[in-house]
Amino acid sequence: MVDTGDRGGVTVPTVDVSELSLVLYRVLTTTGFKATIGLELHVQLLAAQKLFSAASAKWNEPPNTNVNVADAGFPGALPQLNPECVQLAARAILALNGQIQQRSAFDRKHYFYADQPLGYQITQQHHPIGRGGYVDLGLLDGLEYVKRIGIHQLQLEQDTAKSIHGVYPGHVLVDLNRAGVALIEIVSKPDVETADEAVFYVRKMQSLLRHIGVSSCNMEEGSLRCDVNVSVYRDGEDRLSGTRCELKNLNSLKVIRGAVNAEISRQIDVVRRGDNIEQETRGYDAQSNTTFVTRTKEAVPDYRYMPEPDVPEIHINDSWIARLRKMLPETPEVVMARMMPQYGLAQEDIETMLGEPGCTAFFEQAVVGRDPKRVLSWITSEVFGQLAYRSQRLADSSITVPQFTQIIDALSSDAITSAQAKQLLIAFMDGEQRTVDELIAAHRWEVISDDGKLRVISKQLLDAHPKEVARYLKGQTRRLNFFVGKLMQATNGQAKPQNASEIMKELLEARR
């Protein structure tokens, strides 16, 4: 990437010409300054029901169909804590190396808005369920050095409803399906220093939380939302001395990178000019690659935090934590470090599998006594392809490890062709319960590996098409494909393509 050569006290970057303009610009404008960045991630939990109500938390349902009297704030309705959400939050805390607080409590955060039916959000401002923890970034994450990003706290809170502007002029449409869905807000320490680190941190968090089944962490679907706080300071000064601005509504990793870089540049410009940074909330415009003010400091509401009187404290004891820890799956790093040497797989391959909960376990069971590359390829191309087609998760699919391994074994022993193996996979994923052997018999797919039989048929075909044989012998060697095709046709695709090709070639050559 960037190679800085030192020439008599002046640091000059030596770079690829193609990257020159961007990198040079960044280096020239940012030299002498550093950035302090903190991230707040809002992560929707994979619980079936909402945080304080029994309404379904399912995504993308018809508007206002998953609403309970407690979500809509009817008088007399009361919150009822969903224990599954506490478990998921605790799991996340353990995976992030944080401390589960044995006593935590909820607060009300008040503000009036169309997406806040009760006029307040139930959150854990002062006594969060998790404190501390960290995420380590390194080579495997795309960073050239090793860095630990600290976590300040992890708190449970309610998501807001969805308010849609601009559909009906002068009106706001409110969909309460999302109101009350459980979120965990993960507040990092201001340890991040560059846009890259910020992006890798978010990616790492996505991978980790998906792997342990806490959230789908999908930025497009809104199950992961990211706010970033950015401040700058002159090299050598206190890294917390700058005034910070909050960047909100960053809805993809690309946008996060662009927004953070744009904001750092803007703040450095302001400071260089001698002006003060105003504490503001800003958004990012990708077109112009700049940030813009969405809310000034004066407009920040006073949330009037109050302890939530309808929900008692959560008390968690050591034995509960111990049991949870036992059930926690290995972190992606541990899995990666173990599987790469064990199976000789590349990092990307394991990452792909880690992206699908349950997949690495599936792989490890299926691979025993088999070729890891073949098993991997069948999982990541064929199985994943089928899952995508069905919009299914592996965990919900009917395919079992024994079924999968039967296919692989049948393929390896030439009992079936690739095409037939694919058909079997589809059948199993459609719910087929018979074994591979039974299916082969049912379809009459026994592969014709008997060369003698093939020779007989091939000879018949060569005799039937003398013109093509002549063409081949004249030098049009591609006529071989014509005969192989005919052979496959004649055998209903049951000839092994390699055998068919070899035999045909041999017989054709013999006619020279």
Add this chain to the structure above:
Amino acid sequence: MQLLLTRIKANRLRTACRYSTQSLKDTYKAINAHNPRLNALPHIHPPSSIQEANGPLSGWSFAAKSNIAAPPLPTTCGSHTLASYTSPFVATAVSMLEQAGARMIGTSNMDEFGMGSLSQTSVHGPAHNLHPEHSSALHSPGGSSGGSAAAVAARMCRVALGSDTGGSVRLPASWCGVCGFKPSYGRVSRYGLASYASSLDSVGILARSTRDIRDTFNIVSAPDRRDMTCMSKSLRTRIHALSASREWISRDTECASEPLRGVRIGVPSEFWVTELSPSAVDAWKQGAAKLSSLGCDIIPVSLPHIPHTLPAYYTLALAEASSNLARFDGIRFGTRHMPTLSTRANASLKYAQTRSMGFGDEVKRRILLGTFVMSARAHEHYYLPSQRIRRLVQREFNRIFALPNVLCTTNTKADARNVDKVDAILFPTATDTAPVQGTSDNPVTAYVNDVMTVSANMAGIPAISVPFGLHNGMPLGLQIAAQYGDDDIVLRIAHYLEPQAA
């Protein structure tokens, strides 16, 4: 043991039914005779819609305060905001009474959203006191459960549910000459009770006798998962075991000449406030004498922070109220006033019209004050000190009561008696009898009516007001309160304090 207790309970309830069962005809006769003047029940079920039902409370009629969800009748909370609002779900307390065979005859009038001590601020118009009987003067029945108290006093129903946040069941009970019970916080599920101040609210019971109170209490005092602040089954069992382990209190023997022998009654000196009228002081003395004659030891006790409870209560209650009433924007339910063109642009102003026009003056006053004490600058000067006072008051009660507070101890048995501690306290419910309705000018002076009652809400302890005589034809009541969870002894002592005529 459990089975025996249940059988005894069931027997007593069945016996209760045979005592002065009020037929449906009598109920509606009383409603027709008194409701137009008292305005106690703004919504009434037509008699034809009422079906007899079986159960321990079969034959009982009840009214529910208008802030308790009881469809198909509207749950108006006495407010224009909810004037035609019908709840999509039923309050737990109401459905429990119905399952026990009691029949709901109507909703009762109240101060808007429970904010008031005179039942003067309702969208249905003010409620009035049955007393003084045979007089044209209309006195306040007290508030905010004034409708419930008036209805019970006028025999419009056998029992009524109210809500008590700072005395809203006990004050009207004392002014109307009936019994009004506020159980320990968490005894009765709040699911279905429109919240005013969540940490202070309690569903309360009003009736003409402590026996009827107890029978109703036995039905509605039960765990409810839908209310996380409702006592769990295990907590109730622990409290029961703890209170039963008190060996110094005689078993309930109705025929003994000293049925309350061994019970120590405390008289807290801090309740001797300057506003206390001579008639209230007299009643207090006579009450103490009566309990003494029944075997009680009467001893003075001190609760130094009682004088601070009134301002602390108003700070905390109003803060929680401003939070609980934020949901009333007219968008998902309730009356809505569309914003004018000029206010449409600003998001928060979209609600201003509905809320300004929907809420009465007292409610707006309390929401504004509550918002203020929670605001960034005022928070540590008002809200936090009030919470500290609350904690101090709880500690002081823990210090004077012989029964340990189950929430603060892991003991399963009450220790051998400490001679300085008491089992219950006795003090007046109100400083005076009911004023004429509509005479109160300054809204803040009305707050002083609550000085005798708010401390029980602050500490969450059980308290009851029993009628204790008349003064110039107007009733007054005395309060018994005890340690958190000790509802049983409150009802037991009250039984001996109330007028003995059935």
